Structures are given as structure tokens and as C-alpha cells.
Amino acid sequence: MSWIILDLLRKNPEELKEHIRKRFLDPSLVDKAYQIDLEWRKKLREVEQLRHKHNEISEKVGRTKDPVERDRLINEAREMLNMIMEKEKELKYLEDEREKILLQLPNIVHESVPIGDESANKPIRTWGVAKVYKEDLQQFFAETREKGVEMRYEEIDWKPIGHADMLEYVLKLGNTEKAAEVAGSRFYYLFEDLVWLDMALLWFAIDKMTQKGYILVLPPYMLREKIIEAVTDYATIKDAIYKIEGEDLVLIGTAEHSIAALHANEEIDEDRLPLKYVGISPCFRKEAGAGNRDLKGIFRVHQFHKVEQFIFSLPEQSWELHEEITRNAEELFQELGLPYRVVNIASGDLGAPAAKKYDIEVWMPAQAKFREMVSSSNVLDWQSYRLKIRFVRKRGRVKGYVHTLNSTAIASTRTITAILENYQDREGVVEIPKVLRKYLEPFQKAPKDYIHPAKKI
């Protein structure tokens, strides 16, 4: 019953350092953690011995009838109390320091993760036929062939219009300028067909995932700050989280966090695992670290809808399940007909919670780039240790921390940008992926086959 990182810290700190180095973080953190854990254990033993003696005296008081002897014992106990209090103060300090340092440690890095910064991100497979404008072929090859993976493509002799211009000026179904005026940049108004599309994408993902047996959940959109701290790292908190003024609540950046918290402080019998959930929620993100990237359009925004996969599993299941949730997401994009590559994210580009992460990146013909649509991570016991989520084995009632995994199924606005760029023709008409049709069919005013450019007035 122990946390992978703490176990490694005590048994093999050098190996733990290797994991930190792979992320290009300072491995001296491990030395600090090791040292303070050692001191803490030593101090704990001291305090416990003193408390033991004190308990013995207190118990004797209860049994002693003679008032003189009784007073003597009470005084003795009282004196000990001062010493204990002092030692406890030292212990508390060490405990806090230890906790602070342990919680700073990022997850270990799986051996299959490429080592390096983001330039080492490794495409591992592709699907579909990318539409590549003739002048963008070099860029396309640089992102496929030259990174060791082949992808089919169709050369086109016209340059598609970028998604931002599509929605704002061609289709005229988005207004980010007005949204910026009243809410700020990275907000948007979407209208009509794009709203239907947003909804249809969510229904599509929910429909597919529930058919695979995932439990549908609509989680809290706000959480206590303590919970957020447990499920993610400082960088994410700082750059991504909106706080509610005057309340101990923050808006979620992803349903991942709410669903992770669903079993906080619980023990789960092993035969209930894996527990597979598919959640739907809005996501609120500050994008504070994004700088000027993707300021136009709706690729990187402060709010969007997302259908999320989340699994609680036994340790021995998690790597297989990581492949499963990645394949699930791939299936969705295959059915949507959006050409993509799967990228094994390099050690230096991993978030602290993830031991391994795949991104699914769709080819965007107007930008001549692959852009992230899905992020699929195996978090091992990094979150469950903090949230105290354990499994119980029948045999011997052995306990351990569950593993958690998460992956996007569909993020609405990003997927819309991918459809706008991949499904437009020369005239600016956007075809709606066939698979979405059944989710639009029930509604009279919803578009069924195409979204047309706004009529010129």
C-alpha cells in the first residue's frame, strides 16, 4: 500500500532523480525530499516514544486511588507535556515541509516516452488523407515523413480559409469582436448552425462512449480549491483556473477534475474496477500562459464544452486502458473523417500529473499544421494518492492507490475549427460530417448536410 513516488524515494532515490531529469526539472528536489522524509521519520519516532510514556502515566492516574500519589503523577504528566509540545512543533514543521516537497514531485515517466523537449514529440501513427495545399507540402512532410511517420495526402491547388475567418467573415456565424468588447478576448458568440454543430458533436461523443459501457456523468462545474490542488499541478492552477470571489470555489478547467474527485477518500473493491466514466461539462480556462497564441477564432478560448473519458483502474490495468481511451478518441475522429496523427508527447512537454501522454492532432489545411484535439494521459497513482482513492483486493484485503486515466473524447470548439478547415470547398461551403447527421435530424432548423457562406448583401 504505497505511493509509487514515495516508494521510489525511499528505496531508490537515484532512479527517481532520473525521472525528474527526463523532465528537465531540478533533481535536487529529490535530495531535499529524501532528506526531509528521513528527518521526519526520526522525529516521528521521538515524539511517539514521548507520547507513549505520557500515556502510561495518564493511565496510571486513572487507576490510582491514593490522592498524594495521584497528584504526583499528574504533575509528572504535566511536565512531560511541555517537552512533547516542543517536539510536536518540530515534527509539525517537518511534516509540512515534507508534504510541500513531496507534492511538488511530478509523476514518474514511462519508459516508452521520448526524452526531450517538445521538439522530441514523436508521431507514432496517422489516419486519413490530409488535404495539403501545394505550397504547404514541405511543412506537411516536415511534420510526418521527417518525423518518422507516413501519412496519406491529397494535394490541392487552392488554399482553404482559416477557421477564424470562416466563422467570422465567410459563414458569419461567430462574433468574437463583440464578445471581446463585452467579456474579453478569447470569448465568442456562436450562432445558428455552429451552435447546432457544437451540440451535435457532444451528442455524438456521448452516444458512442455510452455504447462502449462508459457511465455518463454530469459533474460539478465548480470545485473547492483543495480538490483542484490535488488533481493538478501548480503551473496549471496558475495559468488556467478561475476563482469565485468570496467563496472557496473555482471553475473547472475540465470535467477530468470533477470526475477524479468523485471517489475521493473512498475504498473501491477490486471487482468494481475499472470504473469507466464519460463526463460532459463546460470548461473554463484562463489561458494565462498562452500569450498571443491563437488569439483569433475559437481554437484557444476561455470556455468550451467537452466530453471527457475518465477511468479509475487497478495498477496492472492502466497501461492497457491508456491505449483503450486513446483508441476510443481516435475512433471518434475517424468517424468524423478528420485526418490526424497520434503523438507520443516527450518527457519535457508532459504535465506533472502524467506518466505518459498521447495527443491526437488533426491536420489543419489552412494553417498547414497539426493541431491538438485530444489529450490522453495515464496519471498512475499521482492523483489518487492526493485524493486518497484506494482499491481493496479481496485476497487478504490488501489496499493500494488506484490508477487514474483521462482523455478528451470531443472538445467542441476545437473540433469545430477542424471541421471548418477540413470540410470546406472552394466556394466556402462546409460539409457536415455524415456521422453527425442523426444528431441534427430531430431539429427542424438544424443544418443537415452543409453550412453555407452568408449571402452577400
Add this chain to the structure above:
RNA sequence: GCCGGGGUGCCCGAGCGGUCUAAGGGGCUGGCCUUGAGAGCCAGUGGGGCCAACCCCGCGCGGGUUCGAAUCCCGCCCCCGGCGCCA
């Protein structure tokens, strides 16, 4: 938001200042028994000190009073009932 009741181990439930610091039951796990199942019997079943012995901590969370707190006091969170307010 106000008033009242309440939060005990995987679950139910007793204990309401000290005679093991959690009785008793259920469930679960292991063992014995049995051809097998069942019943029965025995043991284990909160966290930590790397393990054992042993010890410390633990009765929603955090403080306090006391030689000693599940038990008394304060603050917070949550649940139930009633009243109020409201999309």
C-alpha cells in the same frame, strides 16, 4: 438564510471524561470441517513508524479545555426535518 436533530471502522450500530482509547452485529478475506455447497467453528479486516515485535495516531474537518476527550467548548463542512427566500 434561520431554528432543531445528526455525522463513529467496508456497512449497521453502542459508547457521551479514565476500569484495553470503539461493545455488538453484518459483510468481506483466510483457515478448519465437508465429496462439493451450506451451516458451524477459529482468525483477520482504519492510518502511520520501510518489515516484525512493539508503539503512535484515529470516532466529519480544524482548533481549544484536561494528567486523560468519540465523550466538554469554539469555528467550519456535510446530511436529515421545519420555516423563509428564489431561477
